[in-house]
Amino acid sequence: MCGIVGIIGTKPVADAIVEALRRLEYRGYDSAGVSTLENGRLTRARAEGKLRNLEARLSEVQLGGHTGIGHTRWATHGAPTEQNAHPHMTSKVAVVHNGIIENFQELKDDLVAYGAVFSSETDTEIIAHLITRYIEEGATPIDAARRCLKELSGAFALAILIEGQENLMIVARQGSPLAIGYGDGETFVGSDAIALAPFTNTITYLEDGDWAVLTRDGAEIRDLEDRIVNRPVQKTIATTLLVDKGNHRHFMAKEIHEQPEVVSHTLSSFADIAEARIVLPDLPVDIEKLDRLTISACGTAYYAGLIAKYWFETYAGLGVEIDIASEFRYRNVPLKSGGLSLFISQSGETADTLAALRHCKASGQKTVSVVNVPQSTMARESDAILQTLAGPEIGVASTKAFTCQLVTLACLAIGLGVKKGLIDRDRERELVNALVSVPRHMSHVLQMEDQFEDICHILSKARDVLYLGRGTAFPIALEGALKLKEISYIHAEGYAAGELKHGPIALIDENVPIVVVAPGDELYEKTHSNMQEVAARGGQIILLTDQDMEQNGLELAAKITLPPTHPLVHPLIFALPVQILAYHTAVFMGTDVDQPRNLAKSVTVE
Numbered sequence: 001m002c003g004i005v006g007i008i009g010t011k012p013v014a015d016a017i018v019e020a021l022r023r024l025e026y027r028g029y030d031s032a033g034v035s036t037l038e039n040g041r042l043t044r045a046r047a048e049g050k051l052r053n054l055e056a057r058l059s060e061v062q063l064g065g066h067t068g069i070g071h072t073r074w075a076t077h078g079a080p081t082e083q084n085a086h087p088h089m090t091s092k093v094a095v096v097h098n099g100i101i102e103n104f105q106e107l108k109d110d111l112v113a114y115g116a117v118f119s120s121e122t123d124t125e126i127i128a129h130l131i132t133r134y135i136e137e138g139a140t141p142i143d144a145a146r147r148c149l150k151e152l153s154g155a156f157a158l159a160i161l162i163e164g165q166e167n168l169m170i171v172a173r174q175g176s177p178l179a180i181g182y183g184d185g186e187t188f189v190g191s192d193a194i195a196l197a198p199f200t201n202t203i204t205y206l207e208d209g210d211w212a213v214l215t216r217d218g219a220e221i222r223d224l225e226d227r228i229v230n231r232p233v234q235k236t237i238a239t240t241l242l243v244d245k246g247n248h249r250h251f252m253a254k255e256i257h258e259q260p261e262v263v264s265h266t267l268s269s270f271a272d273i274a275e276a277r278i279v280l281p282d283l284p285v286d287i288e289k290l291d292r293l294t295i296s297a298c299g300t301a302y303y304a305g306l307i308a309k310y311w312f313e314t315y316a317g318l319g320v321e322i323d324i325a326s327e328f329r330y331r332n333v334p335l336k337s338g339g340l341s342l343f344i345s346q347s348g349e350t351a352d353t354l355a356a357l358r359h360c361k362a363s364g365q366k367t368v369s370v371v372n373v374p375q376s377t378m379a380r381e382s383d384a385i386l387q388t389l390a391g392p393e394i395g396v397a398s399t400k401a402f403t404c405q406l407v408t409l410a411c412l413a414i415g416l417g418v419k420k421g422l423i424d425r426d427r428e429r430e431l432v433n434a435l436v437s438v439p440r441h442m443s444h445v446l447q448m449e450d451q452f453e454d455i456c457h458i459l460s461k462a463r464d465v466l467y468l469g470r471g472t473a474f475p476i477a478l479e480g481a482l483k484l485k486e487i488s489y490i491h492a493e494g495y496a497a498g499e500l501k502h503g504p505i506a507l508i509d510e511n512v513p514i515v516v517v518a519p520g521d522e523l524y525e526k527t528h529s530n531m532q533e534v535a536a537r538g539g540q541i542i543l544l545t546d547q548d549m550e551q552n553g554l555e556l557a558a559k560i561t562l563p564p565t566h567p568l569v570h571p572l573i574f575a576l577p578v579q580i581l582a583y584h585t586a587v588f589m590g591t592d593v594d595q596p597r598n599l600a601k602s603v604t605v606e
């Protein structure tokens with residue numbers, strides 16, 4: 001994740017900005033930079049690599065000015081070079097950005113036609129040129145920024161300076177967190193409260209869609225419809241603690257809301273976003289000869305593997321043998337020497353998964369692990385790792401790690417398909433762009449959160465809850481049931497919808513809520529038939545779908561309609577509703593959401 005800091009201060013700000021950026025180093029980055037307004041003129045210093053390189057550059061150029069913005073960059077568009085480091089600027093505008101601008105190429109083409117001269121490969125630079133263009137066409141700085149924001153599509157956080165405007169900074173949040181800090185005659189902005197802790201603990205967190213005009217006297221916050229909105233001002237305790245709950249009641253809630261940002265960060269590890277191309281690290285197998293693989297994991301990570309099985313079959317033509325690690329390791333799975341075994345684990349310390357890895361290594365397998373902790377035991381013992389960049393996941397119930405596992409596995413499946421000649425360039429571009437749109441769609445779903453809270457009252461009264469799904473929605477049904485039972489303690493079961501008539505339908509009566517995960521894909525009609533069978537027996541149907549499918553008079557207890565998306569990304573989008581339903585039900589039940597009874601974050605014993 002990139003890091004953003006901004007200060008409208010009363011003394012020179014360059015060094016203070018670097019100190020604040022240092023508190024964001026935990027997010028990972030590969031270049032950094034600062035821009036200030038000195039006597040109304042925009043200045044800049046940038047450097048590849050770590051902040052010490054930027055400090056060396058600053059000691060040479062000595063940026064003055066009491067207003068400035070800074071950035072640590074994790075490369076998405078363009079290589080991690082000084083040229084691509086933020087801030088990006090014209091003579092009139094400087095901008096720092098976290099996230100992905102999906103429609104940057106079309107905006108860039110228009111700007112080049114207008115005469116803009118670009119100096120970087122980044123998507124970010126189009127923001128500086130677009131605002132500059134509007135100012136040159138007569139718009140005020142604020143109007144120019146407002147117009148630019150309305151044209152951007154994607155998930156992003158921004159901080160913008162305008163030449164000659166030393167008491168002005170414009171910031172925006174769409175999918176990537178941003179906090180405003182209030183000082184004595186000074187105003188601050190940062191990717192999180194941790195960055196602002198040296199300056200203030202009086203914070204406002206922007207919500208998705210918010211943008212704000214900052215001056216030394218404070219901030220005017222507006223929503224997407226330009227209505228002035230009031231967001232709560234709170235005291236934060238973020239000090240040296242590198243992880244805090246932000247403006248959320250629980251770590252789980254914060255981690256659910258971090259998903260647009262960490263999914264885009266993880267995606268940018270395995271894809272060249274600008275080229276819409278998968279970029280995989282070297283794998284310890286001859287991919288052309290690869291015709292099958294085994295997958296082993298536990299819990300939520302296992303459900304990620306179940307979804308990946310569909311993708312490996314569909315996009316890479318690979319046969320997949322998958323099992324939960326505690327069973328896999330005691331079976332006698334025929335393992336072809338030199339074959340590929342894949343392991344999925346947030347912690348990288350789960351005893352059963354680690355034992356399965358060691359079993360496979362002893363059987364001559366090449367081992368690749370999808371892990372969130374790069375220095376974990378599994379990471380160290382694997383032949384190769386694919387690291388998810390979810391950041392620290394504190395809540396026992398896995399959320400952001402799950403969707404980061406999914407985006408990693410999707411990139412792996414597509415990448416293997418490309419290398420095996422099963423996916424041509426157009427299809428690769430289509431699939432990668434579908435993944436690029438995920439943060440934006442996730443952000444839209446998160447903005448629907450209040451619709452879910454009403455449904456939780458239905459679930460909270462239940463003794464048993466059934467989750468149904470087909471295809472890649474089936475493991476999401478399993479994951480939804482696991483989320484609900486592990487944090488609310490309500491019994492829940494996930495089932496393949498097609499299995500209903502083979503037993504579970506005996507459970508159905510008016511006391512049993514059934515959560516149906518049903519994207520509008522080629523399986524929807526069959527799932528619709530299952531819903532009719534359930535309704536006929538009085539079951540309370542809670543339908544999660546992504547388009548206004550005809551319900552043909554079906555009686556629903558509730559329905560949530562998500563934004564329509566590419567079939568590849570349905571599991572990533574539908575993961576959020578089942579997470580949110582479980583979270584709000586548990587909050588309603590009054591359980592310990594972050595530390596549910598009997599559970600540990602990492603099961604390091606068998």
Ligand code: AGP
Pocket residue numbers: 298299300301344345346347348349350353396397398399483486600601602603
């Ligand atoms: C998921 O919400 C649970 N906390 C649990 O099932 C977890 O996914 C499982 O223990 C695997 O953990 P790992 O990903 O760290 O290996």
